[in-house]
Amino acid sequence: MDKLDLIKDLSITNNTKMVMLVLDGLGGLSLEAGGKTELETANTPNLDLLAESSVLGMTDPIMAGITPGSGPAHLALFGYDPIKYAIGRGALGAAGIGFNMQENDLAARINFATYDDNGLITDRRAGRITTDKSSQLCELLSVVKVSNVKIFVKPVKEHRAVVIFRGSGLSDKLSDSDPQRTGAQAKEVVALDECAKTTAVLVNEFIHKAQSVLADKHPANTILLRGFARKPGLPQMKDVYKLNAAAIAGYPMYKGLAQFVGMEILQTGQTIREEFETLKTNFDKFNFFFIHIKATDSFGEDGSFAKKVKVIEEVDKNLALITDLKPDVLVIAGDHSTPAFLKSHSWHPVPFLLHSKYCRLDDVKHFGETSCLKGALGRFPALDIMSLMMANSLRLTKYGA
Amino acid sequence: MDKLDLIKDLSITNNTKMVMLVLDGLGGLSLEAGGKTELETANTPNLDLLAESSVLGMTDPIMAGITPGSGPAHLALFGYDPIKYAIGRGALGAAGIGFNMQENDLAARINFATYDDNGLITDRRAGRITTDKSSQLCELLSVVKVSNVKIFVKPVKEHRAVVIFRGSGLSDKLSDSDPQRTGAQAKEVVALDECAKTTAVLVNEFIHKAQSVLADKHPANTILLRGFARKPGLPQMKDVYKLNAAAIAGYPMYKGLAQFVGMEILQTGQTIREEFETLKTNFDKFNFFFIHIKATDSFGEDGSFAKKVKVIEEVDKNLALITDLKPDVLVIAGDHSTPAFLKSHSWHPVPFLLHSKYCRLDDVKHFGETSCLKGALGRFPALDIMSLMMANSLRLTKYGA
Numbered sequence: 063m064d065k066l067d068l069i070k071d072l073s074i075t076n077n078t079k080m081v082m083l084v085l086d087g088l089g090g091l092s093l094e095a096g097g098k099t100e101l102e103t104a105n106t107p108n109l110d111l112l113a114e115s116s117v118l119g120m121t122d123p124i125m126a127g128i129t130p131g132s133g134p135a136h137l138a139l140f141g142y143d144p145i146k147y148a149i150g151r152g153a154l155g156a157a158g159i160g161f162n163m164q165e166n167d168l169a170a171r172i173n174f175a176t177y178d179d180n181g182l183i184t185d186r187r188a189g190r191i192t193t194d195k196s197s198q199l200c201e202l203l204s205v206v207k208v209s210n211v212k213i214f215v216k217p218v219k220e221h222r223a224v225v226i227f228r229g230s231g232l233s234d235k236l237s238d239s240d241p242q243r244t245g246a247q248a249k250e251v252v253a254l255d256e257c258a259k260t261t262a263v264l265v266n267e268f269i270h271k272a273q274s275v276l277a278d279k280h281p282a283n284t285i286l287l288r289g290f291a292r293k294p295g296l297p298q299m300k301d302v303y304k305l306n307a308a309a310i311a312g313y314p315m316y317k318g319l320a321q322f323v324g325m326e327i328l329q330t331g332q333t334i335r336e337e338f339e340t341l342k343t344n345f346d347k348f349n350f351f352f353i354h355i356k357a358t359d360s361f362g363e364d365g366s367f368a369k370k371v372k373v374i375e376e377v378d379k380n381l382a383l384i385t386d387l388k389p390d391v392l393v394i395a396g397d398h399s400t401p402a403f404l405k406s407h408s409w410h411p412v413p414f415l416l417h418s419k420y421c422r423l424d425d426v427k428h429f430g431e432t433s434c435l436k437g438a439l440g441r442f443p444a445l446d447i448m449s450l451m452m453a454n455s456l457r458l459t460k461y462g463a
Numbered sequence: 464m465d466k467l468d469l470i471k472d473l474s475i476t477n478n479t480k481m482v483m484l485v486l487d488g489l490g491g492l493s494l495e496a497g498g499k500t501e502l503e504t505a506n507t508p509n510l511d512l513l514a515e516s517s518v519l520g521m522t523d524p525i526m527a528g529i530t531p532g533s534g535p536a537h538l539a540l541f542g543y544d545p546i547k548y549a550i551g552r553g554a555l556g557a558a559g560i561g562f563n564m565q566e567n568d569l570a571a572r573i574n575f576a577t578y579d580d581n582g583l584i585t586d587r588r589a590g591r592i593t594t595d596k597s598s599q600l601c602e603l604l605s606v607v608k609v610s611n612v613k614i615f616v617k618p619v620k621e622h623r624a625v626v627i628f629r630g631s632g633l634s635d636k637l638s639d640s641d642p643q644r645t646g647a648q649a650k651e652v653v654a655l656d657e658c659a660k661t662t663a664v665l666v667n668e669f670i671h672k673a674q675s676v677l678a679d680k681h682p683a684n685t686i687l688l689r690g691f692a693r694k695p696g697l698p699q700m701k702d703v704y705k706l707n708a709a710a711i712a713g714y715p716m717y718k719g720l721a722q723f724v725g726m727e728i729l730q731t732g733q734t735i736r737e738e739f740e741t742l743k744t745n746f747d748k749f750n751f752f753f754i755h756i757k758a759t760d761s762f763g764e765d766g767s768f769a770k771k772v773k774v775i776e777e778v779d780k781n782l783a784l785i786t787d788l789k790p791d792v793l794v795i796a797g798d799h800s801t802p803a804f805l806k807s808h809s810w811h812p813v814p815f816l817l818h819s820k821y822c823r824l825d826d827v828k829h830f831g832e833t834s835c836l837k838g839a840l841g842r843f844p845a846l847d848i849m850s851l852m853m854a855n856s857l858r859l860t861k862y863g864a
Contacts, residue, residue, distance in 0.1 A: 449528030
């Protein structure tokens with residue numbers, strides 16, 4: 063039995079309110095051996111005070127040694143086994159630009175690319191054309207007509223774009239056209255099962271027509287497609303947890319992920335303060351809130367240790383906006399680590415805090431990597447966060463008699 | 464491969480003796496933030512002394528956030544994955560009243576209930592009739608005859624009873640007759656597969672005849688059946704662990720659970736001292752002993768913090784009766800937490816102690832929730848307790864060459 067099935071069987075409703083505050087890429091590393099991480103460097107009197115009346119631990123986003131992308135890392139936070147419930151790259155790409163996929167949509171990632179007179183790919187990124195240029199090309203491709211299918215082509219960043227095919231009976235059992243190396247021809251898209259054959263024909267037709275449109279747009283004179291995916295059919299939070307859940311996020315990708323599990327997306331601003339104020343405004347209307355802070359991750363990826371520290375301090379400064387609402391369960395977590403030292407996501411466990419009336423306190427008085435290790439929750443899979451939150455809001459009945 | 468299969472492959476016999484002392488609902492919570500739990504409040508010099516020469520940890524009964532009933536919690540203690548090996552509610556009910564189910568028996572839970580002239584259930588609990596009254600009604604129902612099947616109807620508590628059908632070819636693939644709400648008719652029991660059809664006919668016949676018997680017994684003028692279950696076909700401890708195991712328990716439910724995994728049930732008294740003396744008397748005859756102390760859980764469920772503390776102190780006072788026997792492996796564990804603060808079972812991890820010649824000592828010198836967190840075993844699934852005990856008695860050979 064899948065854990066979600068168990069939770070679905072045991073979950074009940076009540077009037078409690080839960081808040082899951084996610085600082086993207088929260089976990090860090092010190093810049094020198096024996097030094098402090100970003101979180102440990104930050105001056106966080108409010109988080110530390112909260113830690114005193116909370117239970118702490120360290121979460122493994124997926125499993126030991128595995129560095130997750132945003133998709134799987136957030137699925138785990140929401141209680142969905144990220145190994146079982148994979149979101150196709152095309153669907154993730156659509157989510158990333160805020161495209162609201164419908165049931166029948168088929169999405170794929172696009173690279174604008176360069177090919178020569180012999181039909182060989184010479185640059186898989188078309189010289190990294192600007193996002194502006196890419197946007198113009200996407201507009202041109204959006205008017206391509208292929209039988210009864212509606213086509214959306216949307217820019218992502220530089221040479222990257224997303225295509226969404228809207229029609230009936232579209233299958234995502236398709237191979238990529240991207241050969242993944244230069245000096246090779248682009249591949250035909252091949253149906254991976256019988257039912258995908260008509261979709262493959264249609265997609266190849268789109269690619270060929272797109273090539274005509276792009277003929278004089280060197281270096282972006284062709285497109286490569288990969289990661290065909292339909293909208294993921296994820297169990298919905300209202301069914302599994304019986305929760306009326308809302309997401310407060312500034313970035314499209316996280317709104318998309320929240321939407322895939324059935325959260326309502328709330329309008330909010332780009333600052334931390336605005337996001338927390340959105341929580342206050344909507345606190346009566348929902349019983350579960352996911353709040354996503356992006357900047358910790360962005361500065362981690364940039365290698366900006368000091369700026370990541372500042373973002374954490376900004377969260378700390380505004381924390382009372384959340385705690386004053388007295389949610390029954392408050393969790394502060396990260397989806398993964400993004401140490402400025404590595405300039406990338408990493409596999410390191412992530413500091414975790416849970417505050418509720420029923421948590422068994424430990425003696426940890428600081429919210430940081432080294433201190434959270436000594437927390438009563440120990441080191442545990444991020445996949446367990448939702449069942450802990452549900453338990454602490456008394457929303458899970460007993461398993462067995 | 465199931466873990467039990469692995470253990471079965473690796474287990475050998477020797478002359479060691481193991482004792483698993485289970486304090487039901489051992490784990491607790493403090494009554495106020497930052498205070499002590501029941502176990503931490505109790506004066507336990509002997510347990511603390513034992514902790515100094517033991518390895519400690521915290522067990523998760525099932526998984527994070529899940530609050531278990533007694534059935535699954537004890538299966539985990541005995542090394543049986545409680546998600547895989549579910550014991551049907553009927554069988555658990557029979558175990559709970561000390562009814563020794565035979566291979567062909569089919570058990571179900573009964574609620575005495577009230578229905579009106581339109582055949583609609585108006586009270587699923589027949590006004591919570593007394594256990595005395597229920598006992599009289601059970602006797603009346605025990606004489607109902609249905610074809611070649613022998614029928615036992617036994618009172619549990621108030622409106623709750625158990626029925627056991629003894630015959631050949633009985634199936635438990637049956638739906639419930641209990642509609643789970645008032646204002647509805649009781650349901651016909653329906654066969655969930657082809658082989659269950661004759662059993663369904665027979666059970667419905669029993670229900671109709673029972674209604675005639677109860678016609679003038681308002682408010683208990685009908686019965687609702689649910690949780691049809693045959694005796695669980697669990698692997699037996701003598702096969703998996705090659706152990707000759709005995710159970711010392713005062714309460715029928717735990718004797719029943721022990722019997723399901725093949726333990727012999729020893730006659731004992733109701734006090735802690737009597738249970739420990741039963742161990743002494745039988746110490747030569749078996750190589751594994753499960754001793755069950757119920758009162759910690761009972762007082763936890765009642766919300767009696769001080770009384771739960773007293774029971775723990777009583778265990779501590781009598782501990783020498785066990786330790787003087789010098790078992791090769793001694794475990795002190797709980798099946799789950801039952802904090803007086805919550806007046807119910809809970810999801811919190813449970814303090815755990817293992818003493819043997821081969822355990823790698825940690826520096827924990829007290830047996831309590833906060834201290835056990837710092838034990839060398841860390842936080843681990845209760846399902847791992849048996850393999851740890853087996854290893855510490857040198858009863859598991861090497862896996863692979």
